[in-house]
């Protein structure tokens with residue numbers, strides 16, 4: 001696996017790939033089985049695979065965990081090498097945003113970015129959309145792979161790719177879970193062992209709600225309220241819990257057939273997110 005920290009040298013090397021297709025897995029590092037499932041799918045579909053590790057300051061708000069975000073480069077490097085990744089891009093913030101990041105051009109995806117995590121974390125999706133667009137321009141992959149745990153992020157990236165006519169196919173890969181049902185996340189490392197025992201209630205609550213929807217219950221507001229109460233009873237502090245149209249993320253209408261249940265909740269100081277798609 002070759003490593004690059006400069007845009008120019010990465011581009012020069014990728015230009016030599018000729019007709020071989022390139023799959024790209026952008027990450028913020030601290031890789032777990034969820035990330036490696038993205039690399040595995042990229043290996044399956046593409047002749048070459050590139051990954052990036054960059055903890056993107058633009059997508060963290062004031063008071064969020066930018067400084068505490070786990071950085072485990074040595075282990076990540078070994079995992080990517082073992083997974084058969086061909087190129088690893090490790091840019092500095094200065095390489096991506098120059099000396100004055102505040103004056104850099106931003107990418108903003110209206111509407112989709114306003115719901116759920118967009119409302120709780122103002123500016124977060126502008127930061128994600130900006131860095132992903134920039135990485136896409138640098139790497140110029142044929143395919144790019146994102147985890148469906150960050151379902152809203154996945155929809156936003158699909159939208160910006162279509163809106164900006166980027167010739168990249170976006171793939172959403174199923175959430176990887178622990179046996180308990182807890183979705184794998186780099187932030188799970190913040191949980192104490194006691195909190196880790198409670199955390200699976202988030203997915204359990206999503207599944208319970210899905211069963212009620214599948215049984216024909218349509219009173220979405222009451223279902224959301226019940227789910228919130230279940231989370232609070234288990235000791236989580238709900239940030240949001242919503243039943244939404246799976247394509248637009250607008251509040252679900254009784255006629256919608258493709259729904260997504262989305263949840264974010266704090267356990268202590270750790271913010272967990274998860275979602276579940278339901279087809280009726």
Ligand code: PAF
Pocket residue numbers: 026027028054056059128131132150153
């Ligand atoms: O999902 C992530 O790890 C990040 O939001 C991404 C897509 C790598 C952009 O920084």
